[in-house]
Amino acid sequence: MTIDTTAANFTELGLISPLLARLTELEYLEATPIQAQAIPNILAGRDLIAGANTGSGKTAAFALPILQQLSLYSATNKKAASKAGEGNYVSGLVLVPTRELAKQVADSIKSYAVHFNGAIKTVAVFGGVSVNTQMLALRGGTDILVATPGRLLDLISNNAIKLDKVKTLVLDEADRMLSLGFTEELSSLLALLPAKKQTLLFSATFPEQVKALTEELLNDPIEIQLQSADSSTxxxxxxxxxxxxxxxxxxxxxxxxxxxxxxxxxxxxxxxxxxxxxxxxxxxxxxxxxxxxxxxxxxxxxxxxxxxxxxxxxxxxxxxxxxxxxxxxxxxxxxxxxxxxxxxxxxxxxxxxxxxxxxxxxxxxxxxxxxxxxxxxxxxxxxxxxxxxxxxxxxxxxxxxxxxKPIAKPEGTGKKKKNKKPQINADIWLGNA
The missing domain is CATH 3.40.50.300 (P-loop containing nucleotide triphosphate hydrolases)
Structure with missing residues (x-):
């Protein structure tokens, strides 16, 4: 299903005041097309396949509604989970393919959450750095975890975190996450997630072989496709x-x-x-x-x-x-x-x-x-x-x-066609684009 939403600014998208205040500070004056279409549907609890060009604001498109959803959970709910021995919980899980992207996405989420005054905890975990430092950061659990698959599996094997309380799963750069390079790790992680959850897939490209895999991951998803090979900028x-x-x-x-x-x-x-x-x-x-x-x-x-x-x-x-x-x-x-x-x-x-x-x-x-x-x-x-x-x-x-040059036909099967070679203008130059 493809849906069209044409909200021009963030006040029309149903976001709460702490987020709107932060967006004003960041000078986000108008929602991008992917944000305008994704945010209301995520807030409504729908699964989502979202394809849009790079640089179109996909991180804010999923981060803002997830922060809003998490803000609705009271501190008493967290205390109850801790008393039940579930202090290593995760509510929102964002899986990314690279270390740099994990840090960048986590930094963006923390920035958007400034006006929640520390009530929402976000942690990034990835390889190449000490696992012990990340284990300490995860003590008591975290509201949002941004992770590369390999390091997340390491932390799970060390009982530093559990995924059975995840309410929202995001695959950022989903085409890469669903490719052969991550198949085994991703399968292991999906098996640890609850069956009932919201699943969001974001990417700049969705090859056909990846689209087939999404049917197994999502439940009656909204599909938003805004990719274009021709960008005016x-x-x-x-x-x-x-x-x-x-x-x-x-x-x-x-x-x-x-x-x-x-x-x-x-x-x-x-x-x-x-x-x-x-x-x-x-x-x-x-x-x-x-x-x-x-x-x-x-x-x-x-x-x-x-x-x-x-x-x-x-x-x-x-x-x-x-x-x-x-x-x-x-x-x-x-x-x-x-x-x-x-x-x-x-x-x-x-x-x-x-x-x-x-x-x-x-x-x-x-x-x-x-x-x-x-x-x-x-x-x-x-x-x-x-x-x-x-x-x-x-x-x-x-x-x-x-x-x-066309494939040559056997003699006598038809008239030969002349090849018309494209003309290349050697004077065409870069200019000051």
Missing amino acids: LVQRAFTVNKGQKTALLAHLIKLHQWQQALIFVNAKNSCNHLADKLAKRGITAEVFHGDKGQGARTRVLDAFKAGEIQVLIATDIAARGLDIDKLPVVINFDLPRSPSDYMHRIGRSGRAGEVGLALSIIDHEDYHHFNVIEKKNKLRLEREQVPGFETVEFVKDVFSAAD
């Missing part, structure tokens, strides 16, 4: 370059436009360091962000990048989901993502919350076919552009003759 462009010239073109773009921040995606941990070294030889200092870095180092690098202290950050796809980097001007695909859906998650780091953003993909001969697949899956078609000084005449000729 995010400009997407694709630049062709000869093989071996990607780094030179990247350095040229960074120097030419003097971006104060640039997030560059590659596909492997060692590629981060390799590209950083190559950029350093061209006079550009870059930091790296990948899974082999310790959690403390990852946090410091990300905080410094968000603060504008780092100009260029080279990252794997652990930075592609959910991270909110204020007014990030440009995201660059140096390597194309393996999954077409990850393309949308990557580029969504820029152009968030109505800000103007730019997403560039640098593609050589070997990338061309895969970029076609990415476009097809995401219903895109970007003009192939060339940068003066990095023209790819032979590359263009070879690629289009291979990509657009």
Whole structure:
């Protein structure tokens, strides 16, 4: 079922005064479309499948109504649970795929809850840091727990927390949470949850194979689909370059436009360091962000990048989901993502919350076919552009003759058709988008 709600501001969504006061302080003047549609339905207790572009306000869309629901439970209920030996309770559980997203979501929830004066407890748990510190934080239970699956299972095995009192389950970045990489862990956690609960799925993309799995998780859900590959605030462009010239073109773009921040995606941990070294030889200092870095180092690098202290950050796809980097001007695909859906998650780091953003993909001969697949899956078609000084005449000729040539028919089966090759304007340039 798809429902349309057109509330223009938060006062029309049924939120209570402590939340409205905080939203005013944060200068959230109008609800985004996903918030306007999700909040009333969550408050009504409905299960939900919500798909919307990155940067559209999905965290507030589930955090605000959950905080309101929890505020209705009195302190006496908590005392009763504690006396019954249920002090390690969780009321609202938010599962996320990465450590950084766990911290970010928990920080957002705490910010929204300021005017509840500490009555609602929120804890984030994730790997890479001491489990003992997190166990101490969970003493007496918590109202909202934001967790990565692996660390949550560790805490459960140590009797630090139980899930049998969970009233609301949120899968943030649900497509990733329901993918093969998390199947075993997620299945183990779902088995520990009560059968009667509210389940909310939020993501920027919902591939068909994921949609099939949702039927087993939700009860008569409301479905909200607001994804669009065409965002008015995010400009997407694709630049062709000869093989071996990607780094030179990247350095040229960074120097030419003097971006104060640039997030560059590659596909492997060692590629981060390799590209950083190559950029350093061209006079550009870059930091790296990948899974082999310790959690403390990852946090410091990300905080410094968000603060504008780092100009260029080279990252794997652990930075592609959910991270909110204020007014990030440009995201660059140096390597194309393996999954077409990850393309949308990557580029969504820029152009968030109505800000103007730019997403560039640098593609050589070997990338061309895969970029076609990415476009097809995401219903895109970007003009192939060339940068003066990095023209790819032979590359263009070879690629289009291979990509657009129809399969040859046996002689005598019909007339031969001429291939009409797309024209690439070598004068098209980046401008000041």
